[in-house]
Amino acid sequence: MCGIAGLFDLQGKREFSRELVTRMSDVQFHRGPDEGGYHFEPGVALAHRRLSIIDLATGQQPLFNEDGSVCVVFNGEIYNFQELVPELQALGHVFHTHSDTEVIVHAWEAWGEACVERFRGMFAFALWDRNRDMLFLARDRLGVKPLFYAQLGDGSFAFGSELKVLMAHPALDRRIDPLAVEEYFALGYAAEPRTIFKGAAKLDPGHTLTLRRGQPVPASKPYWDVRFTLDNPISFEDAMAELDARLHESIRLRMISEVPLGAFLSGGVDSSAVVATMADLSTAPVNTCSIAFDDPAFNESAFAEMVAGRYHTNHHVETVKSDDFDLIDTLSSLYDEPYADSSAIPTYRVCELARKHVTVSLSGDGGDESFGGYRRYRLHLMEQRMRDALPYGVRRPVFGLLGRLYPKADWAPRVFRAKTTFQALARDSVEAYFHSVSIIRDDMRRRLFSPAFQRELAGYNGLEVFRRHAANAGTEDPLAQIQYLDLKTYLVGDINTKVDRASMAHSLEVREPLMDHPLVEWLASLPNGMKIRGQEGKYLFKKSLEPRLPSDVLYRPKMGFAVPLARWFRGPLKERVKTALSSEVMADAGIFDMDVLARLVADHQSGRRDYSAPLWTLMMFERFLQRGVDAPANPAGER
Known part of the structure; x- marks a missing residue:
């Protein structure tokens, strides 16, 4: 695993500052502590930090084609590179390394x-x-690896693995x-x-630029x-x-590696399935790492x-x-932009542990989205059956009123939180799912934000993220639709972000x-009854694993990587x-109603609410x- 960075002159062929590009690359030294490489020519600067995994001797980057006209910096793994090499050789391409990176430059020339x-x-x-005077950026289909970019005010274009x-x-x-x-x-x-930041963007998964x-x-x-064809x-x-x-x-x-390899083992279905399969494929004992909590x-x-x-x-x-909770400041700097999944703490710790023993670790991430494992999927389907029983024109006013009038019961299990259920029934399927996964729901966000900031929003609601993806889902099946939404949002923005930053902080490849895309595509073709049957999620997956894993592992309630925030x-x-929450920087931001923030703290600490x-x-x-x-000062006038 590695870190990439670079600059491209959109207008001319200026010479970029080596000092600036080196600094841009070095801020992500943790992503590739083994080696650093650069390429400079008029109008272009490319940088790479390397964590050596495959072809340790000759896999340095930036890497070029035969005549040096094509150059690539790459973060990740091409798992089928060994299949592509003979195909490209048959087309006349000559390989000088044994790395998956070289496949990219020759594949570009060919296709x-x-x-x-x-x-x-x-x-x-x-x-x-x-030769084409062209810079080409690409990100994998499911957004496992990040790629940030910015069109800068000085007429240049910048990119990197981290913000x-x-x-x-x-x-x-x-x-x-x-x-x-x-x-x-x-x-x-x-x-x-x-x-x-207004001035920076992420390249969407499965996209090129x-x-x-x-x-x-x-x-x-x-x-x-x-496509969820079902x-x-x-x-x-x-x-x-x-x-x-x-x-x-x-x-x-994914077990191809020239460095020590292992797996995370939480004791959940997904990681246990990965470890069991690795044991089938390995002649040596598998290295596994777990975090326990006191x-x-x-x-x-x-x-x-x-x-x-x-x-x-x-x-x-x-x-x-x-x-x-000593990691709070560490996490803030690690993720660069605000990131609110508190399970980043144990994820950081398990990556820290794994790096003491291996350089590459396999994980079970992505299983819940494709196999139908989240509890919220079953709740959504139950609510959707109720929504389908009544016309939207009836549901919205009746259940909307009940949702407003019914008292809030955060302390109760969700099935008994009638206010939450009434609110869900008053919405359409996409809005209901957005409401169910929101950390801070619409009514609280409206109270949280200052009037001035709400004017800046001009009516924008985070729901639009889900609306945009739902329009591309190609299905209105209630389970397939929310699986698609999670693959496009939660998996990418939360899970993959969490694991990438936590693992790379320790120079660990995960x-x-x-998330193998042929597997994801095949699972999307299966009928819903193979994913959720009755109250059992991951039905097909669990049944297929019964000969290989204990029933207590397969059929126990899902726990997750939680931390005791309420008590903290x-x-x-x-x-x-x-x-x-009462700091000067929060007040000066102009985003919040500071009285509301104070009430949230008081209500939580009194025990009246769980906020x-x-x-x-x-x-x-x-x-x-x-x-x-x-923005920092620029005393050297670097470009």
């Missing part, structure tokens, strides 16, 4: 922009073609984007392609999307066999031990204290076999959250503001 359609993997790369790369450039417009703030407080992240000198920066172009006629028994074969193939490809309410390490014992893995466990904000972080998720979201935003968002 042009369509080369990305041939790649199976996780990747973000920038390719410079001197901090662009922040190292003095010309970046660091004004906060109000629409990104709205998305953050709804979802916990600024959704692709937006970033927290082609830049030509002297031409305006165009819109990015999609090269892939998943029309595969396969029998259940055959589907179990095919799933097993596809899982073995995906994991086999609070039994959050600890599932016993289930990880059960799987580790069954497959005789080299199992490594470390216990995280339930008051492990591979996600359940009433105990050891009581004063810190109060100070943070732990909103308070965490606000505190992480305050940490972002404290780090400063104004």
Whole structure:
């Protein structure tokens, strides 16, 4: 895994400052501590930080084609590169390394922009073609690897693997984007392609961007999307066999490495399935890593031990204290822009543990989205059956009124929170799902934001993110639609962002076999009954794993990577959250109604309400503001 950075002159062929480009690259040194490489020519500068995984001897970047006219910097892995090499050799291309990176330059020469359609993997790369005077950017289909870019006021274009790369450039417009703030407080992240800054963007997953000198920066172009056809006629028994074969193939490809390799093992279904399959494919014991918690309410390490014992893995466990909140400032700087998933804390710790033993780790991320594993899917389907029973014109006024009048019951299980159910029934399917996954819901965000900031929003609502993706989903099936929404939003903006930054902070490469795009496409073709049956999610997956995993692992309630926020904000972080939310930087931002913030803190700390998720979201935003968002001075006049 690596970090990439670069500059491209959109207007002419200026010479870029080596000092500036080096600084842009070095801020992500953690992504590639093994080597650094650069390429400079008039109008172009490319930089690379390398974490050596494959072809340790000759895989340095930037990497060129035979005559040096095509150059690439690349972050990720092309898992099918060994299949592509003989095909490209047959077309006359000569390889000088054994790395997957070299496949990219020759595939570009052979197939042009369509080369990305041939790649199976996780990747973000920038390719410079001197003969065509063209810079080509691409990001993998499911957004495992990040790619940020900015069109700068000085007429240049900057890109990098992390937002901090662009922040190292003095010309970046660091004004906060109000629409990104709205998305953050709804979802916990600024959704692709937006970033927290007006002047920067993320390249959407499954998209490419082609830049030509002297031409305006165009819109990015999609090269892939998943279609939930639900029309595969396969029998259940055959589907179990095919799933097993596809899982073995995906994991086999991701076990190719010249450095120590292992897996995360939480004791959940997905990571346990990955470890069991790795054990099938390996002659040596699999290296596994788990985090235990000293609070039994959050600890599932016993289930990880059960799987580790069954497959005789080299199992490594470390216990995280339930008051492990010292990472708050670290996380703020790690994610660059506001990011509100508190499970980033244990994710950081498990990556820290894994890096002590391996350089590459496989994870089970992506399973819930494709297999239908989230509890919220079953709740949504139950609510949708009720919505379908009544016309929208009846539901909206009746249940909308009940939702407003019924008292709030945060303390109760969701099934007994009638206010939440009434609110969901008053909405259409997409709006209801957005409402259910929002960290801070519409009514609270309206109270939270100052009148001046609401005027800046001009009516914009984070719901528009879901509306935009739903319009492209190609299905109105209620389960398929929300699976598609999660693949486009939550998986990319939350899960993949969390794992990429946490792993790269420790120079650890994480591979996600359940996000193999052929597997995702095949699962999208299966009927819903193979994913959710009754109250059981991941039905096909679990049934296929019954011979290989204990029933206690397969059929226990899903726990997740939670931390005790509610207790923290009433105990050891009581004063810190109060100070943070009343700080001068929060008041000066002009975004918030400060009286509302004070009431949120008081109501939570008195025990009247559980506002732990909103308070965490606000505190992480305050940490972002404290780090400063104004552009740094540029005493050297660098370009």
